[in-house]
Amino acid sequence: MKIIDKINKALEDDRCFWSFEYFPPKTQQGVMNLYDRIERMCNLGPLFIDVTWRWGGKSSDLTLELCSNSQTVYGVEANMHMTCTNTNFGLIKTALEKAKDQGVQNILALRGDLPDDTVEFDPSVGEFKYAIDLVRYIRKTYGDYFCISVAGYPEGCVGPEDVERDIQYLKEKQEAGADIAVTQLFYDVDNFLAWVDKCRAAGITIPILPGIMPIQNYGGFKRMTDLCRISVPQEIWDRLEPIKDDDRAVKDYGIEVAVDMIKRLRAAGMRGFHFYTINLERSTRMVLEKLQLVPTVHEVRPLPWSPSLSEKRAGENVRPIFWRNHARSYIKRTELWDEFPNGRWGDARSPAYGEMVHNEQVRLTADQAAKKWGHPATVDDVKQLFVRYCENRLDSLPWSDTPLQPESQAIQDSLACINARGFLTINSQPSCNGAPSSDKVHGWGPSNGFVYKKAYLEFFASPENVKALLARLEGNPTVTYYAVTKGGELLTNCVEDSPNAVTWGVFPGKEILQPTIVERVSFLAWKDEAFEFWNAWAHAYARDSVSAGLLSDVSDSWYLMNIVENNFQKSSESIFELFDGLGQALSTE
């Protein structure tokens, strides 16, 4: 979808909106972290996100991938930056084709920084000299397909002396087909508003989004404003001076500044605000919270997971629970499906899953693995890691790049307890018996609805532990399970092969929504991925090391098991009673 349409709708409703700008990280781990951040920050309801651009195979590919995945996996519209200097026409053409192919429909057309500050700008290097050339090319070649945004410079592109000339340039970019102007960051609100007036007087009618960058630390702020010749009101320097060595105080003040700026901009009629996040979350969140702009659950969570913006998946509203922390993998493995489950999963007529995607998440160096997870030598060492993760004392495991889901915080003690006994959980949800759909933790969907969950646990366990648990489940009429080895030996008490809805919601005037299910075929497809994490982890250690051997052994002999307590009217804790006294407690506990 074109963001100009979303902007026009918001302006029509006289509604404030905001966007977040990110840059592609340099390391694989950084990319993973950014994805998690983008996903979390979607809860702040950005109208769209931006991803910056640097030419060069890997970097520009990563920008495109971040944009495409944000749309497909997290359901947020992406505005992809593209520069046009220091490259050539062929590359630009290819990049635009790729963007179109992947459903990216918004481009921020820029001239681009020079690769090195010491190099003079040489317009002969690329086919295009200025951003306007890129705008013209896109419009000529793609007609209305792309929404094009361009940069605006309230304090001049190079410096204040060029402001008037730059307004003319912006006018020309509008005439060439630009839909939106996003401005360089600034701190002088009066100057910005005067500049907007000049733009309007010059005939610039497209929406102008002011660029806001909350101050993060003193040194960086000083360097950046000096370098970009950005004027900073003296008051800000005065307030920063006494706290400049206290990073937290600087950040808090930065939030205060941004809040104050946006208040004044709103008072002057501005409705949209573009945040330069520099890939950080807290300041942007705090600014929006203080302005009471953070959206309700209903606005940002139409489903418990983020619906894809991919056109093919438009009606999709049911997914298996297994990939909850691995949405990208699920989308990749199902991208060739002709239709997506809508309303219900259906009668186990699920189409085949595509090949497993290599788990790049755990392609870690030995150093990184050692630093995060040490050198586990015994099962107890592994249990310790899982326990620490449940207790928020470890921020990731191979299966989870992010801490426990907020909803699972409520059951973290019980989770830690069964992990200590050798039931290594990789996914869980507590039960929920009709919470309002506005509930901060459990809620999703339209207002005045009620949401439900069956308690769910998914874990690895040794054959002995599985056997002991199965004995306990014998004759239990409300708990259903699937357990499977890496080799595919399946144990289950589900006689029919029907999907089990484990999350559902009831809303005024609607059929029941049942967005997550547990289902056999999907579990068997997920199983391969889940076991692969053991191997990937093992590979981070020397081939003949104790750790590598241990992790491979676990992978080869343990079960992956999921259990559902179908009586969702029971408390979240009751599923854990099944484990009382099972397994072997950690010797150190």
Next chain:
Amino acid sequence: MKIIDKINKALEDDRCFWSFEYFPPKTQQGVMNLYDRIERMCNLGPLFIDVTWRWGGKSSDLTLELCSNSQTVYGVEANMHMTCTNTNFGLIKTALEKAKDQGVQNILALRGDLPDDTVEFDPSVGEFKYAIDLVRYIRKTYGDYFCISVAGYPEGCVGPEDVERDIQYLKEKQEAGADIAVTQLFYDVDNFLAWVDKCRAAGITIPILPGIMPIQNYGGFKRMTDLCRISVPQEIWDRLEPIKDDDRAVKDYGIEVAVDMIKRLRAAGMRGFHFYTINLERSTRMVLEKLQLVPTVHEVRPLPWSPSLSEKRAGENVRPIFWRNHARSYIKRTELWDEFPNGRWGDARSPAYGEMVHNEQVRLTADQAAKKWGHPATVDDVKQLFVRYCENRLDSLPWSDTPLQPESQAIQDSLACINARGFLTINSQPSCNGAPSSDKVHGWGPSNGFVYKKAYLEFFASPENVKALLARLEGNPTVTYYAVTKGGELLTNCVEDSPNAVTWGVFPGKEILQPTIVERVSFLAWKDEAFEFWNAWAHAYARDSVSAGLLSDVSDSWYLMNIVENNFQKSSESIFELFDGLGQALSTE
């Protein structure tokens, strides 16, 4: 489905089963009552029902219709009797073809009674002389399509002197292709068991179902047993003698006799029991209850409505609520659909409804209407009738042949109250917030589940009353409504055209079942039927009578309206608070 397969399955599981025999009533009203009775008695879990046969266009057509509808509308397998004397080959052929066409797959092949006791049996009249000829013909012509049952005579067909010969006949019928023997009724258990032994000794291996007829009254019992030469143990006569003038005492004793007989038959290894109900409900119900054979909710209510046995509708599990008391009409109007809603209603892509079926239910004579509903002259008179119906002081209304649904008994005072104020309810359900699926009143579906309902009211109301109610609903975020005039003027606050699930259930290991919905297209189709009842009622009076004029006026100007309180966590009464003080109370109250 062939009942022999169901019987074999029951015998394999060593499970008791029972069947109910009905005869086609002579009047249209009698037929309607029988349908209601069959539907109610389905809750007693018969393995199948029988409908007796008499040649003659109307009577035999009615038998076929009762069988076919019982299967399609009430989801109970039917065993259609067919006699072969006093008719001719062409009629038999046609009748069998019709039965096959309508999905009837079970025939009880009989010789048939003679039309008049004084007429000697004349085998030359028809093409077939004996039941065995019919058995042979069916087998020869239809192969295995039909399950054929035949009569067995523990006390001889004509009298005890023929018992041995009749056993040979039964053996021959088995050899000709009979699958099951259903016996003539009897009261002498010892004799019956001895007869079964003889049958087995003679090589009869097919299942034998003993015929049980609970004694209903002394006179009838005496005449019947004399006429059919059925032996009655002296003890029964002795016990009947002192109570023979007390009908209730006789019935109660009849129940005791049947219970005692079945206990002895079970002890002797019999598992199936065929009840000659003579279209009565209470005795059969009491016998099964006393034997603790009445099935659980789970066994007889897979859905809140009876799923059809029609093959085409096998997967159907969603229906609009409007036809709840008019399942036959719904099935008729949707019989041409290629697929039936399964799992969910879908995106309002409902195929078109067929033509409205004439509402034979209210094809009443003036006498009948006058007797039931008097000669309403004012709206208050009509309101009085609806109030009396809600208070169980009137057993039917044109829209409802049966008393209020059991679930609505709990809200009958509130219903009476809004009817008195001119909101004339024709359908309703109280809310239900997660009752166990085993609940006697609300329950349905598999065990260990939970069932839910949104409070629902459907009523006729004058334009003024609708207007007043709508003003009250303004801005109410949880109540949705549709109101429509006979002419089709529609008022609604449902912006999206999506179906609203108003009954659903959550079960272990399954997706959510949502068997009843409220939906616009269906409501508009139902509307024509609902208004037609006013006209049909009006037509029962003289064309220029006050009553006819009144009822036509109401039909022409009032609205049919439905409202759903989507907050099912509220009490059942809360939907009635919307009506507080609305309308005009009955002057007599």
